[in-house]
Amino acid sequence: MTSAAMAGLRIESLSKEFTAGRPVLQDVDLAVAPGEFVCVVGASGSGKSTLLCLIAGLSRPTAGRVLLDGHEVAGPGPDRGMVFQTASLFPWRNVAHNVAFGLEALGVPRGRRQERVRWLLDEVGLGHLATALPGRLSGGQQQRVSIARALACSPRVLLLDEPFGALDVQTKEDMQLFIRQVWQDVGTDPLTAPLTDPEAPHAPADPAHRSTIVMVTHDVEEAVFLGQRVLVLSSDPGRISQDIAVNLPEPRSLEMKRSPEFLELKATVEDLVRAEHRAHQARTAL
Amino acid sequence: MVIMQSTSETTIAPPGARPAATAPPPARVKLLTTSVSSRTAWLLRALSILGPLAAWWALSAGGVVDPTFLPSPSAVWTAGVTMAQSGDLPSDLLASLGRIGAGFGLAVLISVPVGFAMGTLGWAQPLFEPVIGILRYLPASAFIPLLIIWLGIGEPSKIALLVLGVVFFNTLMTADAVRQVPYRLLEVSATLGASRLRVASRVVLPYALPGIIDAMRVNAAAAWNFVVVAELVAATSGLGYRITRAQRFLQTDRIFAILVVIGLIGLTIDIALRLLRSRVGRWTR
Ligand SMILES: Nc1ncnc2c1ncn2[C@@H]1O[C@H](COP(=O)(O)OP(=O)(O)OP(=O)(O)O)[C@@H](O)[C@H]1O
Ligand SMILES: [Mg+2]
Numbered sequence: 001m002t003s004a005a006m007a008g009l010r011i012e013s014l015s016k017e018f019t020a021g022r023p024v025l026q027d028v029d030l031a032v033a034p035g036e037f038v039c040v041v042g043a044s045g046s047g048k049s050t051l052l053c054l055i056a057g058l059s060r061p062t063a064g065r066v067l068l069d070g071h072e073v074a075g076p077g078p079d080r081g082m083v084f085q086t087a088s089l090f091p092w093r094n095v096a097h098n099v100a101f102g103l104e105a106l107g108v109p110r111g112r113r114q115e116r117v118r119w120l121l122d123e124v125g126l127g128h129l130a131t132a133l134p135g136r137l138s139g140g141q142q143q144r145v146s147i148a149r150a151l152a153c154s155p156r157v158l159l160l161d162e163p164f165g166a167l168d169v170q171t172k173e174d175m176q177l178f179i180r181q182v183w184q185d186v187g188t189d190p191l192t193a194p195l196t197d198p199e200a201p202h203a204p205a206d207p208a209h210r211s212t213i214v215m216v217t218h219d220v221e222e223a224v225f226l227g228q229r230v231l232v233l234s235s236d237p238g239r240i241s242q243d244i245a246v247n248l249p250e251p252r253s254l255e256m257k258r259s260p261e262f263l264e265l266k267a268t269v270e271d272l273v274r275a276e277h278r279a280h281q282a283r284t285a286l
Numbered sequence: 287m288v289i290m291q292s293t294s295e296t297t298i299a300p301p302g303a304r305p306a307a308t309a310p311p312p313a314r315v316k317l318l319t320t321s322v323s324s325r326t327a328w329l330l331r332a333l334s335i336l337g338p339l340a341a342w343w344a345l346s347a348g349g350v351v352d353p354t355f356l357p358s359p360s361a362v363w364t365a366g367v368t369m370a371q372s373g374d375l376p377s378d379l380l381a382s383l384g385r386i387g388a389g390f391g392l393a394v395l396i397s398v399p400v401g402f403a404m405g406t407l408g409w410a411q412p413l414f415e416p417v418i419g420i421l422r423y424l425p426a427s428a429f430i431p432l433l434i435i436w437l438g439i440g441e442p443s444k445i446a447l448l449v450l451g452v453v454f455f456n457t458l459m460t461a462d463a464v465r466q467v468p469y470r471l472l473e474v475s476a477t478l479g480a481s482r483l484r485v486a487s488r489v490v491l492p493y494a495l496p497g498i499i500d501a502m503r504v505n506a507a508a509a510w511n512f513v514v515v516a517e518l519v520a521a522t523s524g525l526g527y528r529i530t531r532a533q534r535f536l537q538t539d540r541i542f543a544i545l546v547v548i549g550l551i552g553l554t555i556d557i558a559l560r561l562l563r564s565r566v567g568r569w570t571r
Contacts, residue, residue, distance in 0.1 A: 056473075056477055057476075057477075058473050058476070058477070075476070076473070076476035076477045077476075077477070077479060078477070078478055078479030080477065081477060081478075082473075082474070082477040084470060084473075084474070086470075088468070088470045088471055088473075088474045090471065090489065090492075090493075091493075091569050091570070092492050092493070092569040101475070101478055101480070101488075102478035102479055102480075104484075104488075105475075105478055105479045105480040105481070105484055106479055133569055135569065135571075149478065150477070150478070153478060153479060
């Protein structure tokens with residue numbers, strides 16, 4: 001295998017059972033290229049969170065394996081940042097110290113750490129709240145901090161588990177644009193790399209150095225708007241039943257949500273999810 | 287509950303008070319927890335102390351009870367001042383405080399790490415829980431005779447009693463506080479690359495610290511009990527010893543004075559730990 005083929009995230013016949021004989025995920029195969037933005041949609045209980053936890057290394061597969069740049073994932077690590085559905089900030093640490101947590105663990109020197117935290121907080125639009133405790137923040141702000149905290153370690157892959165599920169429509173739209181922007185701006189270059197551009201000190205020099213994003217959502221519109229690919233996860237057992245390329249122009253804008261191409265693609269995915277749901281109901285009715 | 291309340295209200299209402307066609311007003315439900323203004327709170331605090339004090343004064347000054355059994359507040363004050371001036375009270379107080387410091391301090395030094403381990407390490411819980419679960423039901427005071435046989439009547443037996451009385455409870459309560467840390471935070475820490483040691487010191491400890499201090503606050507009160515008990519049984523100094531001396535001469539006023547001192551010291555320790563807790567746990571509000 002060439003190094004280009006090894007790069008990125010590979011999932012090979014991954015299965016997960018919590019109770020023997022009842023797989024939640026079965027034979028999931030997936031390859032995500034470096035810098036790709038992939039969205040996963042599926043019914044509640046289809047195993048979306050389970051899939052992300054396996055990639056994050058927070059739980060072990062029953063069979064199969066997860067590879068990142070050719071190395072098998074054996075446990076959690078800062079190369080795979082995870083943002084959970086409900087923000088899980090450290091309540092006693094202020095916003096800046098929350099974002100700095102991973103950098104401290106990595107042993108990044110103080111000056112570099114503070115400078116990166118400041119830049120990330122500006123990037124997520126929370127520079128003015130650096131010293132606030134998480135308890136004082138709104139849900140959307142907390143999720144932004146969670147994302148900044150995960151990005152601080154410069155992860156190869158960013159795993160997002162329904163990060164905007166609990167937000168209102170307006171905030172959600174803002175966050176969609178925001179995560180797209182973050183994906184453009186924040187690279188995965190090692191934290192030790194020399195700072196080149198003082199205007200965007202952490203921006204990736206090369207699009208291939210962008211973060212790879214795997215985002216779970218149950219909102220089909222969101223998936224089509226954000227993803228370069230949308231994966232449909234079937235239920236019982238969970239497996240990837242559809243892999244749809246989203247060939248919409250980049251960068252994405254909110255107006256695009258009204259374009260015929262977008263609406264058509266959204267309808268297609270919705271039909272697929274619905275068909276999946278019907279099939280599942282029919283199976284369980286037997 | 288709510289429905290029952292509103293129907294009973296309708297039936298109780300006098301006829302004509304409310305037109306029959308009008309639906310009953312929605313039942314008003316209050317939250318279980320209520321709060322009062324800080325002024326009211328201070329008034330109630332004062333009442334909590336001054337009320338019993340006034341009752342005591344009324345009982346003794348009214349001559350209802352023989353002063354040998356219940357001395358008046360002023361007699362107690364005089365006895366306290368006399369003891370303080372003779373130097374007995376300060377030296378006894380220091381002796382008792384020294385024992386608390388050593389015994390309670392030792393108990394905390396043992397129980398917090400063990401409790402922390404029980405709350406975090408898979409093997410520590412099944413290893414320690416059963417034995418501590420049994421030992422904590424053995425009344426520490428019943429160990430006094432044994433401790434005197436083993437360690438003599440000097441300081442070691444008293445410190446050992448304090449440790450025995452406090453260490454098991456404080457261990458289990460610390461373990462409980464540590465277990466309150468949300469699993470999600472441990473997962474997040476791991477995905478951010480934190481080692482187990484770092485998670486223990488930077489995540490579990492800060493999260494559990496307010497609870498650990500609360501446990502210490504509860505057990506500090508128990509420690510006070512045990513030190514006085516130990517001194518009542520066998521000692522040549524300390525507040526408990528001073529009580530037995532006063533008992534021999536039927537000096538109830540002195541006994542009361544010492545009890546007041548014990549109460550005040552206990553209150554001081556409690557307030558100090560409370561302040562520490564609200565400082566450390568500022569983020570919990
Ligand atoms: N730790 C666990 N132990 C046992 N069963 C589990 C565990 N975690 C998940 N499951 C089961 O696995 C299935 C998939 O759960 P998962 O949380 O991955 O679903 P999901 O697709 O993320 O759903 P949702 O959209 O509601 O978040 C569910 O049936 C759930 O009951
Ligand atoms: Mg989920």
